[in-house]
Amino acid sequence: MTDATLTPPTGPTPAGDVVEAPPRPSLAARAWRSVARSAPIFAVLAVLLVWIAVENPNFTEPPGFLAFLKRAAPLAVLAAGQYFVIVTGEFDLSVGSLVTVTVVVAAQVLADNPDSTLPVIALVLLIGVAVGIVNGLITTRLQVPSFITTLGMLLILDGAVFYWTDGAPKGSLTEDFRTLGRGGVDDVPGLEQLPWSVVVFLAVGVGAVLLMRANLGKQFMAVGDNDRAAGLSGVPVARVRTIAFVLSGGLAAVAGILLGGFAGVSAQVGDGLEFQAITAVVLGGVVLGGGRGSVVAAIAGALTLEALFTLLNLLGVSGALEDTVEGVIIIAAVAFAAFRLRSDR
């Protein structure tokens, strides 16, 4: 169904000769094909955006739309990270607690050293990467199912960070640190302000697309589709999966930096984000179990989820029922995807 499953892993075949690549279709044709393949989520997203615009005309103005993107950026970044893990056939349930850790640790360290914004950003990114490495190594080397690995990591991170802060986050995030989450570049032609978080979001999106087109991306797909076959074809399965966890951990830290800037310090900042990220990825049509789906669709899934929240808000649906609607839509979307997957075959 996807490029990676059709393209054999790169490198010489057993016979020693190089496989002749089929002629590459034009960029536009390929782009259209990938849109058509994962069309439902883009159609749903478009419908939701138009609906929001009807309810709230401000939304069509750049500032209104950028505000939406700014709100959606953390979840979109998380979804991109979760995508890498899911497409290799695993789960990462620790990202929500990692977001909390990022925010709480940053606030705690900044409280004592208010001038060290950059080192603190480096520190939390490092924590994210380290957590990803540990998740990856435990899952691949000790063969613990990633559901359990990352569930245990969730308990460890939540417990450890609140043990360290005696149960309540202290300190606050400095203005400099919060710039990434709520500041922006002023006086951009045509826009009032280009939020930094939108820049980060776009950078992550472009990076993720480029990565999925590179060798590593193909290896992610191959591992998720059939890890034994990938392993026999020479893909270092354990390393590839670990890298996916590292990307997820690192991007969770990025999301934490954005969210901390946007919303400030709270002990609940990351609550439930792991499930939202997984939901977003699955809404994008990425199949749990790996090997299918595009990262753009996963990010679109995150935007759709956020658009849904925005719309329900505009329509005056109470916060509580919002969950119910979300639940129904998730089930319906995945049921639809399962139905399509069957008729594809």
Added chain:
Amino acid sequence: MSDTVRDAPTGSPSSNGLEDPGARSGATRGRASAIVGRTRDAFAATPIWAALVGIVGIGWVVVTLDGGTFFASGNLTNILQRSVALGIVAVGQTVAILAGSLDLSVSYLISLASLVGAETMDGRESMLVPAILLTLAVGAAVGLANGLVVTKLRVNPFIATLGMALILRGYIENNYDRPTGSVPESWESFGYTRMGPIPVSIFLFAGVALIVGTTLRRTRFGYHVYAVGGDEQVSVLSGLRTHRVVIAAHVICSVCAALTGLFLASRLGSGTPRVGTDGGYDLESIAAVVLGGTALAGGRGRVAGTVGAVLVLAVLDNVFNQLELDPFLKQAVRGVVIIAAVAVYAQRRKGRQQVATGTAAA
């Protein structure tokens, strides 16, 4: 409960053969000294019970050194009581996981069950039985919905039950914002009455574990659960109606969650909107099942292991409490224990597979 425990180690070859190849190879090894072999098999089948003995021993030493008394009857009661709520829902979760599914909606269902039960009872003795039946019916309906979505709509169980969790959460938060209803005295006393050091409610847990455990290992339906969880396609090809099995597994799981909700209502005297989520029963019950040696992918494991794991978690909790360990540190340690235990299982399984392939080559 004690019966399931005794039952597991001495399980007949037919019941062993289904999901535990290691036990069989152990039996051939044990021919020289059958008794040693069988004892070893017993622990090999549910090593969590060996761990339980070890942890009770260590806990006893540590608590005594700390100046407490581990075997005080109040403490024992405490451990058993803590096990009941998690135990019942974890036994249900075992069935769902064995069938190759899983249920993330149990904690909201527990809250809902406590609310529905307490509201219907409303302090009236006469409504006790109708309320219990109604609550269990609500549980069964939720399980049925979960099972139907997983099988007929082919939605991944993770997403299906997560969606159900959100649906229930929305319903609860929209309709309840404070403890509601009240349970009659008889039901409240059920949660608190003790016979010596033994809380009466432990018999509910024991009964559920015994019934579900026996059903899994002694009935046709139980074998079907193992078969479907082990390999659904092979089960289909063997003529099993796999959908019915998965749906039934979900119904059992949800009814167990509803029972936990009723039990918690009895402890708290009323229904509470956050009782299930505050307990974290969704992930905790899955952790307990896996800690008890049941494979997350399904088809392998037993209720006795889950019961042992629930007791291990309760003993750990209790020891940490007695040592006045910081609750957050406690949570972190719990995470380490869960990962470490599952890593040990994975290594054992890998070792066994290597032994198995080794013999095949020779």
